[in-house]
Structures are given as C-alpha cells and as structure tokens.
Amino acid sequence: MERLVFLLSTGLARGAVLALFALSLVIVYRAARAVNFAQAAMAVVPVYVALAVTSAGGSFWLGLAVALAVGALLGAVVERGLLRLVPQETPLPGIIVAVGLVMVLQAGLAMVFGPDHRPVHAPFSQRPFDVGGVSVLSPYDLFVLVVAAVVMGGLALLFSRTSLGLRLRAAAFAPETSRLLGVRVPRMVTLGWMLSSATAALAALLLVPTGLGLDPHAADVLFVNAFAAAVVGGLDSPVGALVAGLAVGVLVTLVTGYASAAAAPLAVLVLLTAVLLVRPHGLFATREARTA
Amino acid sequence: MSTLTIDRLTVGHGDGAPVLDGLSLEVPDGALVALLGANGAGKTTLLRALVGLLPARAGRVLLDGADLSALSTEDRVRRGLALVPEGRSVVVELTVAENLRLGALRQAGRPRRGPAVDAAVAEMYELFEPLARRRDAAGHTLSGGERQMLALARALVSRPDVLLLDEPSLGLAPLVVARLLGVLRDQAEATGLTVLLAEQNVTSALSVAERGVVLSLGEVVADRPAAELAADPALRHAYLGF
Numbered sequence: 001m002e003r004l005v006f007l008l009s010t011g012l013a014r015g016a017v018l019a020l021f022a023l024s025l026v027i028v029y030r031a032a033r034a035v036n037f038a039q040a041a042m043a044v045v046p047v048y049v050a051l052a053v054t055s056a057g058g059s060f061w062l063g064l065a066v067a068l069a070v071g072a073l074l075g076a077v078v079e080r081g082l083l084r085l086v087p088q089e090t091p092l093p094g095i096i097v098a099v100g101l102v103m104v105l106q107a108g109l110a111m112v113f114g115p116d117h118r119p120v121h122a123p124f125s126q127r128p129f130d131v132g133g134v135s136v137l138s139p140y141d142l143f144v145l146v147v148a149a150v151v152m153g154g155l156a157l158l159f160s161r162t163s164l165g166l167r168l169r170a171a172a173f174a175p176e177t178s179r180l181l182g183v184r185v186p187r188m189v190t191l192g193w194m195l196s197s198a199t200a201a202l203a204a205l206l207l208v209p210t211g212l213g214l215d216p217h218a219a220d221v222l223f224v225n226a227f228a229a230a231v232v233g234g235l236d237s238p239v240g241a242l243v244a245g246l247a248v249g250v251l252v253t254l255v256t257g258y259a260s261a262a263a264a265p266l267a268v269l270v271l272l273t274a275v276l277l278v279r280p281h282g283l284f285a286t287r288e289a290r291t292a
Numbered sequence: 293m294s295t296l297t298i299d300r301l302t303v304g305h306g307d308g309a310p311v312l313d314g315l316s317l318e319v320p321d322g323a324l325v326a327l328l329g330a331n332g333a334g335k336t337t338l339l340r341a342l343v344g345l346l347p348a349r350a351g352r353v354l355l356d357g358a359d360l361s362a363l364s365t366e367d368r369v370r371r372g373l374a375l376v377p378e379g380r381s382v383v384v385e386l387t388v389a390e391n392l393r394l395g396a397l398r399q400a401g402r403p404r405r406g407p408a409v410d411a412a413v414a415e416m417y418e419l420f421e422p423l424a425r426r427r428d429a430a431g432h433t434l435s436g437g438e439r440q441m442l443a444l445a446r447a448l449v450s451r452p453d454v455l456l457l458d459e460p461s462l463g464l465a466p467l468v469v470a471r472l473l474g475v476l477r478d479q480a481e482a483t484g485l486t487v488l489l490a491e492q493n494v495t496s497a498l499s500v501a502e503r504g505v506v507l508s509l510g511e512v513v514a515d516r517p518a519a520e521l522a523a524d525p526a527l528r529h530a531y532l533g534f
Contacts, residue, residue: 163397166390167397170394173384178383180345180369
C-alpha cells in the first residue's frame with residue numbers, strides 16, 4: 001500500500017511533465033497541422049543555455065526565464081527560417097526536414113557541449129516527504145506539479161479568454177476565413193510555434209533533474225511517451241494531452257515500480273494500441289461537424 | 293461610406309484563359325449593387341480577386357481612389373473591405389459568440405477592444421435574434437440558415453465600408469433569404485454601407501438592390517437600374533435563363 005501511494009504520487013509528477021510536453025505537441029499541431037518530430041531536440045537546446053546561465057552564477061530562476069525565451073525564439077526561427085520554406089501540400093517534406101533538424105541539433109550540441117551526461121541539480125530537495133510513515137511526493141515533485149498546473153492554466157486562459165487566443169484558434173481552424181476577418185494568419189502560426197517550443201523547453205527543464213542529467217538525447221524518451229499521450233488524448237485536444245499525459249506518467253511509474261523499467265515502453269505501446277483500436281482519433285478528439 | 297472601383301481587372305485560374313478579362317465596374321458610395329449571372333459567369337472569381345484571395349494578372353482595385361492591388365487579403369480587410377464567401381464560412385469549431393467576437397475585433401479596419409467588442413456583438417444579437425438564443429452553440433451544430441445569418445452578422449459587426457456577398461441565398465428557404473436580404477438592405481440604408489451582392493437568385497437580389505450588373509463569361513453585358521432589369525424579359529432569358 002505504501003509503495004502504491006509513493007508510486008502514484010511520483011507518477012503524477014512525472015505525468016505532469018509528460019502532459020506539458022504533450023500539450024506542446026498539441027499546440028503546434030493545432031497551429032500548423034504538423035507533428036513536430038524535432039520537438040525533443042529543440043527542447044534540449046534551451047536547457048543547455050539555462051544550465052550555462054545557472055553555472056555562470058545566475059540563479060535557477062534566471063535560467064528558467066532564459067530557457068523559456070530561448071525556446072520561444074528557437075520555435076520562431078525554425079518555423080520562419082525552415083519549415084515555412086518547405087512545400088506544405090503534404091506533411092512528408094516537413095517531417096523529413098524536422099528529422100534532419102534533430103540530427104543537426106543533437107550533433108551540434110554534442111560538438112559544442114560534449115556527448116556526456118551533465119548532472120543537473122534540482123532547485124528543491126528530491127527527498128520524499130514522510131506522511132505518517134508513508135513516503136509521498138518530494139518538494140521538487142510538488143514544484144513540478146505546481147509549475148505544470150500554473151502553465152497549463154495560463155495557456156487555457158490565453159486560448160479561451162483572450163482575443164489573441166481567439167485569433168490563434170481561428171487561424172488554426174479556418175485560415176482563409178480568418179484572413180477575411182483581418183487576422184494575420186502567418187503571424188499566428190509563428191506564435192503557435194513559439195508557445196509550443198517554450199512549453200516543451202519548460203517540460204525538458206523540469207525533467208532533467210529527475211533523470212541521469214543533461215545530454216543531447218535527454219528528452220528523447222519524454223518525446224516518445226508524450227507523443228503517445230498526445231495521440232491517446234486526440235492530437236488536437238489540450239484536455240486530452242493533460243489527461244493522457246498524467247495517465248501515461250502514472251502507468252510508466254507503476255510498471256517500472258512493480259515490474260521493470262524495461263517493461264514501461266511496452267506498457268505505453270499497449271495503451272496506445274488499445275485506445276486507437278477503440279477510438280482511432282483519440283479519446284478527446286473533436287466531434288464530426290454537422291453537414292446538413 | 294466608400295466607393296469601390298474595379299479598373300480593367302484580368303483574373304484567371306492557373307495557366308488557362310482568363311475568367312475576367314479587363315473588367316471595369318464602379319460601385320458608388322452607399323450603393324447596393326446586385327451582381328448577376330449564371331454559373332461560371334465569373335461572380336465568385338471577381339469577389340475573391342477583389343479581396344486578394346486570387347491574384348490579378350492585370351488591372352487595379354481601388355477603394356476611394358486608393359489602389360489596393362499590392363495589398364494582402366488581411367490588409368485589404370483592414371482598409372474596410374469585407375467578403376462573406378459562398379458556403380457559410382462559419383468557423384465551425386468556435387461558438388456563435390466566438391465567431392462574432394472574431395469579427396468584432398476590428399471596426400472599419402481599426403482594432404476594437406474590451407467593452408466596445410461586447411457592445412458591438414450585443415448589437416448583432418438584437419439584429420439577429422436567433423443568434424442570441426444560440427450564442428453558446430458550436431458552429432457545427434447550426435442549421436444552414438443560422439450559419440448564413442452568422443456569416444452576415446460577423447461581417448456587419450466589423451463595420452466595413454464595402455461589403456461583398458457571395459450567394460447568401462444558396463440552399464436557403466425563400467423566407468430565410470427574404471429576411472436576410474431585408475436586414476442587409478436596412479443596415480445598408482442605416483449605415484451608408486456599400487454593398488456588392490453576387491446572386492443567382494435574381495428576383496430576390498433585384499428586390500433589394502438599386503442597380504443590377506449582369507456578368508456573362510467574364511464580361512459586363514448589362515448595367516441598369518434594378519427595376520428596369522427585372523422587367524426586361526429578353527435580357528433575363530438570354531443571360532439568366534428564365
């Protein structure tokens with residue numbers, strides 16, 4: 001029982017990071033109708049910059065702010081400088097360019113910073129609290145949960161309550177109609193990329209202290225699990241990303257705790273297959289439009 | 293509020309022969325002009341070229357004498373042009389209220405904020421009562437008539453200088469068409485809005501328009517007062533098929 005409580009609470013914290021990363025994939029999918037296969041490599045770059053800022057004497061918080069800014073900037077550069085120049089009629093050219101970008105970024109990071117793991121210290125203790133003899137969340141897990149909740153709440157407010165959010169959604173759903181209403185659609189697509197890659201950078205930054213440390217492939221497994229979560233939730237559904245992200249996080253932690261770490265990817269695959277068999281568009285995909 | 297001038301406009305699709313070849317037309321300030329013609333006459337092509345969704349091969353589009361030809365669709369809209377395209381261009385993923393807000397974010401091309409947006413949307417609810425009842429319904433749940441109503445309201449709420457409408461009557465019951473066009477005429481009279489109304493439903497269009505322009509194979513073949521056009525059986529027979 002104690003083990004279950006510990007694993008569940010840790011799973012929720014891991015799931016929050018997964019949900020954030022899955023949300024970043026959903027944001028860019030909604031803005032540009034593209035799955036960004038370079039998201040993991042793009043998310044690690046700002047983490048390296050943040051680590052450099054922190055080890056040069058800046059605080060963790062300054063590093064966090066820099067990571068968000070660099071993430072957003074990288075999103076804009078990749079969209080404006082690369083993917084906008086690729087033919088848009090079919091998704092394949094964009095996917096190939098994204099995979100190429102992964103290789104360039106990961107090789108470039110290894111050349112500049114070296115291929116080794118760099119230990120990253122969490123800003124809070126990772127020793128679990130002891131509640132009545134049962135180990136539960138650590139202060140860092142709590143921090144992760146709070147940050148993820150605040151960011152997701154902020155994004156939800158941005159998209160549902162502000163006029164910028166309304167324009168972002170309209171531009172994603174109906175580009176031509178939005179242009180006819182004076183919305184600058186290309187600018188909205190770039191903004192979507194910026195929001196997405198900043199969110200992914202934050203997820204990667206929250207992840208690295210809990211793993212082996214930072215290396216160019218540090219977010220690869222996160223990407224695979226988050227992609228599975230985004231698909232399970234329905235690729236265009238933010239709520240789906242949240243729910244499925246938490247579920248996948250708990251699932252991975254439970255399987256790792258009770259069986260073995262090697263079985264965790266298999267469990268995610270089984271979940272993905274099962275959901276897609278029953279609901280091919282994902283659990284929270286938007287309903288069909290009325291046609292008559 | 294503004295005069296729309298089309299000056300020797302040539303537009304085509306792909307490499308083919310132009311659909312419009314050197315077409316000239318003026319829609320004066322505050323006029324309600326019906327643009328008539330059978331399928332393939334070039335009505336939709338003309339409207340899409342006016343807002344820049346189709347590139348012109350030659351010629352100019354002027355709004356109060358200012359050349360819009362080099363501007364993007366977004367910038368033409370910001371100058372005061374509005375198009376309600378064929379086929380009920382509601383954003384089906386958004387609610388009725390969100391669709392209206394999206395239109396209300398600009399007023400005659402300038403940004404509008406906060407309470408002014410709400411007031412403009414409320415005005416449309418008064419004008420189109422069925423929309424008020426369904427304000428929180430998603431666009432995809434609306435009927436054809438409600439969608440066309442919403443598309444028109446969303447264009448009107450931005451207070452354009454020139455409104456271009458492409459076949460608003462398509463697929464709608466005669467009663468709904470009469471009601472929509474009635475609101476359109478009242479709004480045009482009340483605000484001085486300039487309207488170019490493309491229609492195949494000739495009788496309805498001429499009942500609200502002051503002037504009718506008949507297009508055939510991309511050329512203006514008749515340009516006369518609406519009453520005169522409606523009463524000319526030879527012309528109706530030759531170009532409009534009834």
